Amino acid sequence: MLYLAQVHRNEFLDQYQLRLLARQEIDQVWAIIPEEAFILLGKGNTMSEKLLVLVELSPTGDIIKLEDATNWVLHLIQAYLSTGITPDFLQQEAERAEQWRQSLTLQNQDLARRSLELEARREQIQALEESIKRDKNSHNRDE
Incomplete structure (x- = not known):
């Protein structure tokens, strides 16, 4: 060493x-x-x-x-x-890198949240479409 x-x-x-x-x-x-x-x-x-x-x-x-x-x-x-x-320059760069890391983490969390919201909305739309199809099918049988 x-x-x-x-x-x-x-x-x-x-x-x-x-x-x-x-x-x-x-x-x-x-x-x-x-x-x-x-x-x-x-x-x-x-x-x-x-x-x-x-x-x-x-x-x-x-x-x-x-x-x-x-x-x-x-x-x-x-x-x-x-x-x-200089040590000050390196410290400033380390702080900037940490701020970027935190910003990217927040952006990633926001994207993950939006993705979950979109998935939930997609499932709601599918459920609504299925409900409309069932209603339409039952309405057609009634005629």
């Missing part, structure tokens, strides 16, 4: 560690890790303090791959922030 992490120096253990900040859930969807979670890098691994890195962890928590996150962050800025896709 892929994580965004920040390098910290653990003074007590005299080695560097990674503080996990966010986890990739699915492609382009990330979740913030609210609790503090650290992974020790082991003695001899030296990195710049506060450096942001992308780290891929195995299911057992072993580091598979570790790379500087600078290019990844720049890609995010270029792909999203330079085109005006």
Whole structure:
């Protein structure tokens, strides 16, 4: 699993560690890790303090791959922030989509109601036609 992490120096253990900040859930969807979670890098691994890195962890928590996150962050800025896709914009779009969903739901309910009304009217007309036929047949027999 892929994580965004920040390098910290653990003074007590005299080695560097990674503080996990966010986890990739699915492609382009990330979740913030609210609790503090650290992974020790082991003695001899030296990195710049506060450096942001992308780290891929195995299911057992072993580091598979570790790379500087600078290019990844720049890609995010270029792909999203330079085109005006801001959190406010995304929120507004989500709200618009929800309004459309609600509007479509109401329209669907209205169409379903109208369909039921038409079906009921059709049945009434059929019943009336049958009643007229019976009356006509009984009237013809009486003559």
